[in-house]
Structures are given as C-alpha cells and as structure tokens.
Amino acid sequence: MESPGLQLLAESAENGQLLLIGGYNPYLLFLAWLVACTACVATLNLLDRAANAEKTAARTIWRWIAVACLTIGIWAMHSICILAFDSPLDARYGVVIALGSLLIALIIVQTLDNTTAWRPNSRLLHQLFKYALCMLAAGGLLSTHLLIGNTLAGNSDAGSNNWQPGLVLAVITLLLIGSCISATIVDKKLQLKEHDLRRVNALLSQLDQARASLQQVAHYDPLTNLINRRGFNQLFAEKLIDCATRNTRLAVMFLDIDHFKRINDSLGHDAGDELLKTIATRIKLATRSHDDVVARFGGDEFCILFSLSQRDEAQGMAQRIMLKLKEPIELSGRQMVMTTSIGISVYPDDGTTSAELLKHADLALYQSKGSGRNNLNFFSPSLKTRASLELQIEEELRNALNEDKGLSLHYQPIFDLKSGRVAKLEALIRWQHPEHGLLGPDRFISIAEANGLIARLDHWVLRKACHDLAALSRLGWQHLGIAVNCSALNLVRVELADEIENALRTSGVAAHRLELEVTENALMCNLSSTSQLLRQIRALGVSLSIDDFGTGYSSLAYLKRLPLNTLKIDRTFIQDIPASSQDMEIVQAIILMAHTLHLQVVTEGVETIQQFEFLNQFGCDFIQGYLLSRPVPFEALPEILQQLDKRPVPAPDHATFVLTNQ
Known part of the structure; x- marks a missing residue:
C-alpha cells in the first residue's frame, strides 16, 4: 500500500534509479507537532514561574522541571514521528541522537528563558508572541527530526497499526505536560494567595498603626502629650x-x-x-x-x-x-x-x-x-447649693430680660461742688426678684457676665436710662446728665457704639448728656481694641469716665492714651477720711494728677460733712454718696432733686484740713 504522507526516495547505487524508502503519516506528524508545541507552552509557563519565584532554590527546581518537560515532549515527538514513518528498512535510534535531543532541549530552554524576559506593554501582544514562539519552536523540533530521520532507519511493521501507540504516547505525554502546566497554575494561585495574604497582613499592620495613631490623637493632647x-x-x-x-x-x-x-x-x-x-x-x-x-x-x-x-x-x-x-x-x-x-x-x-x-x-x-x-x-455641699441658686437666678434673669419684667433703675445724684447743684445722675440697676426681693447688681451681674447675658443687660440699662433722662427733661431738668456703667465684656463688642447712638436717637437725648463709666480692669483687658472703640463712642459726643480709680492699674500711660473726660475716685480712699492722713494725701494727689491731665474728678462714697469739706477744699469737682442721697427709684427722683437744689450741704464750724508730707 502506498503511504499517504511524505514520501522518502533513495538513489540506487547500481543503476542510478530512485527507490521508494518510505513515507510519513501526516496525521501522526501533526500529532507530533502538537505534542512539541504543548511542551513548549508548558516550558514557557514553567520558566515564567521560575522567573517569578522568590527563592533561588525554587527558581532552580522550576527550570529543571522545564528541561524535563521539554525533553519529554521532544522524545515523545521523536517517537510519534518514528511511528509516523513507514519504511521496509531496518534501523533504530542511537545513543548519540538521544543525548543530542537532550542538548537541544537545554538550548531551547535557555533560549526560551531569555525570551520570557521581554514583555510588551499589551497583554494580548505578549500572549500572541508567546504562542507564536511555541509554534515556531515546535516546528523547528519537528524539522530537526525529519532532517535527522533521513539518516535513520526504523523498523516498522507499522502501517495503520501505528495510530494506536501514537495516540497512547501522545495522550500520556500530554497528561505529563498538562500536569506540569497544572502545577504552574496551582503554584501561581498559591503564590497569588500568599501575596494577597502578605498584602492583607501589611494592610492589617498599617491598620494597627493607624489605629494606634488614632488612639494617640483621640486620647492624648498633641501639645503637651498629656491625656486629653x-x-x-x-x-x-x-x-x-x-x-x-x-x-x-x-x-x-x-x-x-x-x-x-x-x-x-x-x-x-x-x-x-x-x-x-x-x-x-x-x-x-x-x-x-x-x-x-x-x-x-x-x-x-x-x-x-x-x-x-x-x-x-x-x-x-x-x-x-x-x-x-x-x-x-x-x-x-x-x-x-x-x-x-x-x-x-x-x-x-x-x-x-x-x-x-x-x-x-x-x-x-x-x-x-x-x-x-x-x-x-x-x-462642700454649700458650693452645690450656691451653684443651684446661681442657675436659678440665671434662668429667671433671662426670663426677666425676655419679658422686660422686674428690672428697674435707681438713680444716685452726683453733686457739682462749683455750681452747688446736682449735675448728673448715676443709673444703678435693680431687680425685683419674685422670691428673694429687691436685688442689687452684686447679686446677679457676675452671673450675667458668666452666662452671656451682660450685653443684653447693659443695653437694657442704656435704653432705660436715656428714656428716663428724656422724661426728666420734660419735667424741667434739661441740664442733667446721666452716667451708665459698662461691663468689661461689653467693651469688646463692636456693636456698642451703634447701640449707644441708637439709644440717644430714639430717646431724643443729646449725646453730651450721656456719660459711659468703665473700670480700670475693663480698660486693660485689651487696651488697643478698647481704645479704638472708646474713640468711636467719644466721637459721638458721649463723655467717658473711668470708674473705681485706684483699685486697678492706676497707670498714667493709659490715662494719656484714652479719650477720657472724668476720673472717679473709689470709695475705699475716702471712707477713712479724716482719720487717715495717708488716704487724704492719696486723694489729694489723685485730684492734682487728674486736673493736670485735664480730667474732672468725681469722688464716690461721701458720707460725712468732714469728707465733703475736705474734697471741696482740695478742688474735687463732683461728689456722690449717702451724704446727699441714696440711690432712689425714678418716681422719687424729682422730689430728691428739688431738695438738693434748695438745700446746700452745711459745713462744720471746724472745716480745716492740714496735710503734711512729713
């Protein structure tokens, strides 16, 4: 029967004629090429695993497996090619040829190992290159066999019976090669899982560090490193x-x-x-x-x-x-x-x-x-009782402001020693508490300051005082001025000047009839911003008085810087006169200093004729105290004013005060 595949001819040595030696079964040749191609693909995968292995020993093992896989593929390819070859000649493989195929496998493995280092940017291009290289290598191996096959002779009874052993050999070889490919896939997945596990561990470590950092931030003060x-x-x-x-x-x-x-x-x-x-x-x-x-x-x-x-x-x-x-x-x-x-x-x-x-x-x-x-x-329990009381007063004071109920102003006259009549009034707030009776400012002003109510309270006093002054003007006291106290906390509010201007405009009171009293400590809390605000108020025409002078800083520097009109001497310097010669010297010095700075002087707390005469003798401009009148509600004020204008303060028979610096 004529072989259906590749025909091999030999030249007769005797007569020069060509003789048919044999031929190759094309289907078995294709099977041989497929085995070689699969071996090359497996080899590339094994070399790729070797390249990605982290340990040197693992890389060596994967390379030797690649050599074994390619060797098995080459030998299987040769064997299938032998089965595909149909010839009456008697021949066999030699040892040299077998070792030569192993050498070829080593060379191909080294070549493929060097080739796997090249990776194009496109994954598809890389796969195409990979498979093209495998097909080319398989074709080269098959061609090598065919070239060597011309010098080999095989013993074949073959014919159609070669299909069965060829398929069995191919299947066994493909199973071996497939196991190698499966090993690479499994190892790759294991390595990916290991990488994922390492990444998870790294993320957990970073999470622990972040948690520790958050713990530090959440529970420690960054400035002092103390617990927060x-x-x-x-x-x-x-x-x-x-x-x-x-x-x-x-x-x-x-x-x-x-x-x-x-x-x-x-x-x-x-x-x-x-x-x-x-x-x-x-x-x-x-x-x-x-x-x-x-x-x-x-x-x-x-x-x-x-x-x-x-x-x-x-x-x-x-x-x-x-x-x-x-x-x-x-x-x-x-x-x-x-x-x-x-x-x-x-x-x-x-x-x-x-x-x-x-x-x-x-x-x-x-x-x-x-x-x-x-x-x-x-x-102590008394502190809790006091705190509860202050909380109650805060709530009720807030209600009093909201409902404009219970708050009132009392007025204390300020006597002009030169004209002999009342020149102005100091407005002093009172609160008719439903439970505790009439409360003075010392009972609730500090609570108002601590709870953000002082601005509303000062504004209420300002509007009420201007309204009452307008009412007094309609009763005939157009010359009177009025002094209103201003809290230290209120002096930092830029709205204060607008509130004063609005109160004057609404009541119809001239600005020069209003005097704003501030304490030394209030001025010194923030002198630069306070000075600017006071200049705005002074520009309206409102007079400015410094209250309780002598109990705070008593600095000439700020007296020069601020736009003041009046200085009020605190009652602590007058209460022991004339018994205390030191207090008399201090008051005289304050009066002299104030007049040198072109400031008028008011002395509060005057209760005796001796104090009155002392202040009159040494040039004090105004006095204020119980000697003239206690603070009275607005309804009693007209009668008090009439009495003070008709009755000058009597002088004692021995109104002589001698001060010495000895």
Missing part, C-alpha cells in the same frame, strides 16, 4: 471601678492657670503654647507616681486623678503643684511667675460617679477663682 478629656474619662471610669472594689479613695483635682489669657494677648499664642508645655511638665514632676493621671482638658485647664488614704494628701499635692508653678519660667526673654487656682473633690465623699466628681471639682475651682485666685478649695 476623652482619655481621662476612660481611665476615670476604670479607676472608679477599682476603688469601689477595693474600698479606697480617689481625688479629682482641677487646675486653672491664673490670668493665662494675658500671656496669649501680650506675647502671642506661640509663647502661650510653650508656657503650657512647661506647666504640664512641672505638674507631672509634682505628682507622686506613674499611677497619678495628669490630663489637659483644654486651654489652660488641667485635671489630676490620684488615689489617697486621707484628704490631707490631696491638699499636700495641691500645695506642691502651686509651689512648683511659682518657680520662675523663662519665656520670650522674660522671667514669668505663674499661679494657679485649684478645686478638689474626693470619692466617695463628694460623689460616686465621674460626672458628679468632675462637676464638684469644677465648683470648687470656681470658688478658688472667685476668692482671689492663687488658692485651693475642696468641694
């Missing part, structure tokens, strides 16, 4: 549970740096931050151990939590902290000495919950600040 309020509350709850279990005591200490705002205002916030760092360090040094918790609640407020057996231990620690903070601090080239106000509450005496203990320590701190600062106080 949130972290403190968490530790506080834990320590309360521990104290309840062990039946021990726990102290809560609130600290507030006295007049810290002045540092920020004068030296800047950077200097304030440096000061807070130093204070935090000193507080930590003054505590006893690592068990004591020091926290910064915000601003210049610190809180300390510590265990104790006796209440006296808390007082001892507070005193150590106060002494430590009084040590000089170098700040912006200056030596600063800081003081602190402290409030203390103790578990379980003053409360059993963190909120209750913190509230009570805060009340004690408020008491320390209210009693002159640089002080410490323990919580």
Whole structure:
C-alpha cells in the first residue's frame, strides 16, 4: 500500500534509479507537532514561574522541571514521528541522537528563558508572541527530526497499526505536560494567595498603626502629650471601678492657670503654647507616681486623678503643684511667675460617679477663682447649693430680660461742688426678684457676665436710662446728665457704639448728656481694641469716665492714651477720711494728677460733712454718696432733686484740713 504522507526516495547505487524508502503519516506528524508545541507552552509557563519565584532554590527546581518537560515532549515527538514513518528498512535510534535531543532541549530552554524576559506593554501582544514562539519552536523540533530521520532507519511493521501507540504516547505525554502546566497554575494561585495574604497582613499592620495613631490623637493632647478629656474619662471610669472594689479613695483635682489669657494677648499664642508645655511638665514632676493621671482638658485647664488614704494628701499635692508653678519660667526673654487656682473633690465623699466628681471639682475651682485666685478649695455641699441658686437666678434673669419684667433703675445724684447743684445722675440697676426681693447688681451681674447675658443687660440699662433722662427733661431738668456703667465684656463688642447712638436717637437725648463709666480692669483687658472703640463712642459726643480709680492699674500711660473726660475716685480712699492722713494725701494727689491731665474728678462714697469739706477744699469737682442721697427709684427722683437744689450741704464750724508730707 502506498503511504499517504511524505514520501522518502533513495538513489540506487547500481543503476542510478530512485527507490521508494518510505513515507510519513501526516496525521501522526501533526500529532507530533502538537505534542512539541504543548511542551513548549508548558516550558514557557514553567520558566515564567521560575522567573517569578522568590527563592533561588525554587527558581532552580522550576527550570529543571522545564528541561524535563521539554525533553519529554521532544522524545515523545521523536517517537510519534518514528511511528509516523513507514519504511521496509531496518534501523533504530542511537545513543548519540538521544543525548543530542537532550542538548537541544537545554538550548531551547535557555533560549526560551531569555525570551520570557521581554514583555510588551499589551497583554494580548505578549500572549500572541508567546504562542507564536511555541509554534515556531515546535516546528523547528519537528524539522530537526525529519532532517535527522533521513539518516535513520526504523523498523516498522507499522502501517495503520501505528495510530494506536501514537495516540497512547501522545495522550500520556500530554497528561505529563498538562500536569506540569497544572502545577504552574496551582503554584501561581498559591503564590497569588500568599501575596494577597502578605498584602492583607501589611494592610492589617498599617491598620494597627493607624489605629494606634488614632488612639494617640483621640486620647492624648498633641501639645503637651498629656491625656486629653476623652482619655481621662476612660481611665476615670476604670479607676472608679477599682476603688469601689477595693474600698479606697480617689481625688479629682482641677487646675486653672491664673490670668493665662494675658500671656496669649501680650506675647502671642506661640509663647502661650510653650508656657503650657512647661506647666504640664512641672505638674507631672509634682505628682507622686506613674499611677497619678495628669490630663489637659483644654486651654489652660488641667485635671489630676490620684488615689489617697486621707484628704490631707490631696491638699499636700495641691500645695506642691502651686509651689512648683511659682518657680520662675523663662519665656520670650522674660522671667514669668505663674499661679494657679485649684478645686478638689474626693470619692466617695463628694460623689460616686465621674460626672458628679468632675462637676464638684469644677465648683470648687470656681470658688478658688472667685476668692482671689492663687488658692485651693475642696468641694462642700454649700458650693452645690450656691451653684443651684446661681442657675436659678440665671434662668429667671433671662426670663426677666425676655419679658422686660422686674428690672428697674435707681438713680444716685452726683453733686457739682462749683455750681452747688446736682449735675448728673448715676443709673444703678435693680431687680425685683419674685422670691428673694429687691436685688442689687452684686447679686446677679457676675452671673450675667458668666452666662452671656451682660450685653443684653447693659443695653437694657442704656435704653432705660436715656428714656428716663428724656422724661426728666420734660419735667424741667434739661441740664442733667446721666452716667451708665459698662461691663468689661461689653467693651469688646463692636456693636456698642451703634447701640449707644441708637439709644440717644430714639430717646431724643443729646449725646453730651450721656456719660459711659468703665473700670480700670475693663480698660486693660485689651487696651488697643478698647481704645479704638472708646474713640468711636467719644466721637459721638458721649463723655467717658473711668470708674473705681485706684483699685486697678492706676497707670498714667493709659490715662494719656484714652479719650477720657472724668476720673472717679473709689470709695475705699475716702471712707477713712479724716482719720487717715495717708488716704487724704492719696486723694489729694489723685485730684492734682487728674486736673493736670485735664480730667474732672468725681469722688464716690461721701458720707460725712468732714469728707465733703475736705474734697471741696482740695478742688474735687463732683461728689456722690449717702451724704446727699441714696440711690432712689425714678418716681422719687424729682422730689430728691428739688431738695438738693434748695438745700446746700452745711459745713462744720471746724472745716480745716492740714496735710503734711512729713
């Protein structure tokens, strides 16, 4: 039967004729090429795994597997080609040819290994290149066999019976090669899972670091590196549970740096931050151990939590902290000495919950600040009663302002010593409380300042005073002026000048008849902005008076800078005259200084004829006090004014005062 495939001819040595030696079955040749191509694809995948292996040993193993896979493929290809070859000649493979095929496999593996390093940008292009290379390599291997096959002779009974062993050999080879490809796929997935696991571990590590950072940010103050309020509350709850279990005591200490705002205002916030760092360090040094918790609640407020057996231990620690903070601090080239106000509450005496203990320590701190600062106080039930009362007064004062009910003005005359008649009136607020009766400003002004009501209260007084002055003008007292007090907190409001102008316009009162009284401390809180606002008010024609002079800074510098008209001497300098010669000298000096600065002088608190005569003799311009009249409601004011205008203050027979500087 004639072979249907490739025919091989040989030249007869005897007569030069061509003889048919044999031929190749094209289907088995295609199967051989397919096996070679599959072997090349598997080899490329194995080399790719070798290239991506992280360990040197793994790379070596994958390369040797690639060599074995390609060798098996080459030998299987050769065997199938032999089965495909149909010839009557008797021949066999030689050892040299077998070893040569192994050498070819090594060379091809090295070539493919070098080729896999080239990766085009396009994944599709890379796959096309890969498969094209495999088909080309398989074709080369098949061609090599055919070329070598002309020198080989095989023993074949073959014919159609070669299909069965060829297919079996091909299937076995493809299964072996497929197992290699499967191994690469499985290994790649395992490696991807390992990479994913590493990435997850890396992300978890980053998450832990981020959580730690968030924990640091959430529970620690970035400036002082102390625990913040949130972290403190968490530790506080834990320590309360521990104290309840062990039946021990726990102290809560609130600290507030006295007049810290002045540092920020004068030296800047950077200097304030440096000061807070130093204070935090000193507080930590003054505590006893690592068990004591020091926290910064915000601003210049610190809180300390510590265990104790006796209440006296808390007082001892507070005193150590106060002494430590009084040590000089170098700040912006200056030596600063800081003081602190402290409030203390103790578990379980003053409360059993963190909120209750913190509230009570805060009340004690408020008491320390209210009693002159640089002080410490323990919580007591009376503080809670006072706080409750202040809360009640705050709510009722708010209602009184909203409903314009219960508030009124009393007026105290200010007597002109030169003209001998009342020149102006000081408006003083009163509150007819439904439960506590008539309250003076000392009972509710500080509460209004602490709770944001002072601006509304001052505005009410301003409008009411201008309205009453207009009513007095219609009764015949057109020459009278009126003095209205202004809170320190109200002096920082830019709306104040517009409110004054509106009150004057609405009431029809001339601006020169209104006088605004401010205290020394109010002026010095923020002198630059205060000075600008006072100039705006002065430009309206309103007079300006400095109240309680002598109890604050008493500085000539700000008296020169501010657009003042009047200086009011505080009652503390007049109450001991004539018994105190020192007070008499001080008052005389103040009057002389004020007149030198072209300021008029009002002395308040005049209660005796001797005081009246002393002030009249040494040139005081105005007096105010119980000698003339107590503050009276508006309804009683016309009668008082008529009496004062008709009855000059009598002088004693011995109205002679001698001052010496000896």
